[in-house]
Amino acid sequence: MPDAEPRPEPFIQETSPEALEDLRARLRATRWPDSPEDAGWSLGTDLGYLRELVAYWAEDFDWPTQEAALAALPRFRVRLGGLGIHFVHARAVAPAGPVLALVLSHGWPDSFWRYSKVIPLLTDPGGHGADPADAFDVVVPDMPGYGYSDRPLGPPLDSIAVAGLWAELMTVLGYDRFGAAGGDIGSHVSRYLGLDQPDRVVAVHRTDAGVPVFGGDRAELTPEERAYVEGAAAWGAAEGAYGAIHRTKPQTAAVGLNDSPAGLAAWIVEKLRAWSDCGGDVERSFTKDEILTGITLYWLTGTIGSSMRMYRANAAIPHAQLARRVEVPSGFSVFPGDLVRPPRAWLERTTNMVRMTEPARGGHFAAFEEPELYAEELRAFFRPYRTVAAG
Template sequence: MITPFPIHVPDDNLADLRDRLDRTRLPEPATDDSQGIGLDRLRSLLDVLRGHDWRALERRWNAIPHFRARVDGLGVAFWHVRSPEPGALPLVLTHGWPGSVLEFEDLIGPLTDPVAHGAPAADAFHLVVPALPGFGFSERPAEPGWNVGRTARAWATLMSELGYPRFGVHGGDWGSHVSTELARIAPDRVVGLHSTMPLAAPLPADLATTDPAERRIIEKRELFMRGGIPHVMFQGARPQTFGYSLVDSPAGLAAWLGEHLDAFAENHGVSQERQVDTIALYWFTATGAATARWYWENLRWGPRTAEEMNAQPVTVPAAFTLFPGEPHPTARRWAERRYRNIVAWHEMDRGGHFPGWERPGTLVAELRDAFRHARGR
């Protein structure tokens, strides 16, 4: 059953956040920048969070048609925006961590109503933008097993309930995992895949390559694996222990999310206002532990090595947009072993891990281009 789901946080919750911020206890500054987010940076985030207008965010959110559906026993919250154009293509947009559906807020108007934004009506999409299990206003799973695979199957069910037998998929970060899996298991329904983070890895022999471009990609991946993935290890190992502080301390939550929103963007490309919107969303939905648990679930699911990935090929038309600030890049040669029908591979000169925030106009143009093949153009 699908029902409208406007959001509203009680006044008491807003007052509680202000009270906790007023009683924040912070540690001494670190002696080295490699130890984590700086004290001055965190203080700046907390100052903005203290003055954040949650009610304004609620009004923005509720101006977009928002629903909740029970899918496989879980309440899945999602935006569903139908285009005024009758020939619009249904498209599922899936976010990642430390993001949310807010990553796609600025894309909704241009994608659903291209004529109003100077583009042809033929580029219109009907959008479905679900929150991952345990994220945002989707329910927090009460049982294990809500991993990428189960989520992909849930998205397929949701699209059936919405009356969309065929549709496109897009995602970055975890959204790429869900979109890739959905395209793999339902090639008869998914007309095409677009992603900003292709999921492919080098084979052992590839590590000896002398190709300069591939060497740079390998070195960047190695740097990320050495120092850039504590979020995977911490959240994947003990999400419950780690989650207590994320749900109870706004300063702890702001430090954890803010550090990664800064680090994964190109040149700190996610504005402080966008960051605080995200921190407030995680805070008021109390999803710090649940979103950490997503890592625990998925470190126990799915292909990990290049050989395992390549043994689960994706055959639907796939288009990729690569941004230079993406911390976990992939070479096209590796991607072609898994994605067997790559129709576009575009390398941008600006942008990072959060293109919906950093380069929304570019992402809109790339999505329009990626699915023109599915429209017979």
Template sequence: MSRSTPRPEPFVSATSAAALNDLRTRLRATRWPDSPADAGWSLGVDVGYLHELVDYWADEFDWAAQESALSRHPRFRVEIGDLNIHFVHARAVSPVGPALPLVLSHGWPDSFWRYSKVVSLLTDPGAHGADPADAFDVIVPDMPGYGYSDRPTGPPLNSIDVAGLWAELMRILGYSRYGAAGGDIGSAVSRYLALDNPESVVAVHRMDAGLPVFTGDRADLSPQEQEFLDSSAAWGSTEGAYAAMHRTKPQTAAVGLTDSPAGLAAWIVEKLRGWTDCDGVIERSFSKDEILTNITLYWLTGTIGSSMRMYNANGSIPSEQHARRVEVPSGFSFFSGDLFARPPRAWLDRVANVVRIKELPRGGHFAPFVEPELYAQELRDFFRPYRKALG
């Protein structure tokens, strides 16, 4: 590593007792809203469930244990430009042949937490009943403004900007050829990483194709593609209010969500439930400890506002960027219960060089966390033919 190359430094998070005491004080002082009888989740968060969750957060949740568990994989920070980027870097265990480097990009509302259950399955497949030849070196960065990465102090970064950071991160780590995978905003980051670095990205795997952006003549689309655009627009009108707020007025929401842990929990837990195939019962997919680990990360790092601002930045990406086609071999795994409508094959072929599509019976939007074994197997199967690109 040359002297001009930034050197990653080991990172271990540490939370002060004062920060946890302040959190508990705020939780116990929550000013609760009224709720119509039997409203449940029909108007947003179920206030009764949220009250139960907040009580657990204040009196039983063991953040120290969860913080320690998050450090079971090697974590680092490195300066790229004017930002310190936090990332997991877990190398393959006893690989057979060269391990494929793989950068995993998360979305909202999460962080490196999304992949915390899948890292060992990918670095040490032989220990989990899979082929040791399918081992990966796994890199899981927190996007700027999320988790333990720095919050941009200037204009928010969009998915193209973050893809550029990931390309530099992989160069710093010494990887010239690697795979990319992600979901939600991380799907877009992975897409741009492949678009702008085709000489480095051997293949790209995505859990979704994103909400469609099309500025051409609809008459040029197949009936299935037109139906896909319409269903996506319908989803936006009924479920997309959060994204409209993030895109247009993120600072307004950030004031309340940064000040009130109960408010922050409401904003996030409603999405964890709604975007997972849990049949409406969130704890079929996430335990209270798992829910609160994700939310506590946002609370302690103060990143809810900065994470939302990325929507604003992405909303300004020019239409010609959305129209670019990924020529790098692309695979899609669609997990039942996800929030996005399933794009037809004609649409996927329009936006990417598709070599594999798989429909999965369960998993939802957070499949790497909820169904880690299923997700890990998808990555092993998809990337297996591209390991030869490493030489």
């Protein structure tokens, strides 16, 4: 007898009072390390700031209010590839023309949380001062091992496999053609959607090009491309220790991070600060409540270890896959505070790049840091492809 068709079911998250009391007890019992005087953020997370954040988390942070706000999004779960996948499916409000479906893929260290601010701007542009004709149906899945999606019990899935799941999800939701967008690991997933589903994906938008991979003679590169490749290597040497741990020994780190909420906060908030366009002050980009909402999602779902293991899976992707050129129309919004910013020549070399912009503000988490700017970037890029999808 054939398996039944996957059927999305509404999802409502509920956190028990006992889970929150356990979290607060662990926070209050934190065994703090020492720190050299005036170390600040130079050695990693600033201990003074972390103490302040942890105290707020233990005594003042209102998770039920944040949980209720996230519950206002139309959220579902469906079984795909043997895994329960959690996703937001928000339909266009009062569209004034063809509606384009758009799947948004997040990265690390986040989840569907990354797009929670931008979803209403994309589904209801008319209600936010933009053209109603730019309305999208928006799908935001949690990747396996992240958020409220299942954690793979066997080997972790790489970005190619996740792209395959997203294609299946869009079929289940009734979308034959759609756009794809993302950043960080979500940029890779969006790239593979364009590579492996060219008859379905009308265009791909990304905020980064990932770690540059080039197997040819570097003399063929422009000076800007060589600087980009060398800059990425220098960034990896100075800032990439977290990634090396994720790729090689994620379980070792997961023991401490899954047991200590203060340790989890230290691991994540340092990246929120370093990767955002905040000028060294993380709360210029994120409030304490926003920081702790993302971290609490990791804590309550116990997904820090499974999220890190995806780095190991992606590290095993063959070079031939990494070197493939994306031929579907591709667009890039290169935000000033992102990690390593690719030059136009590199994007033209590796993709069918039809649009590149450099917004005035925003960093690696642009959809959360600058949702209005990010929404306008997506509206402008995908505008020519609405009739393509409808046809």
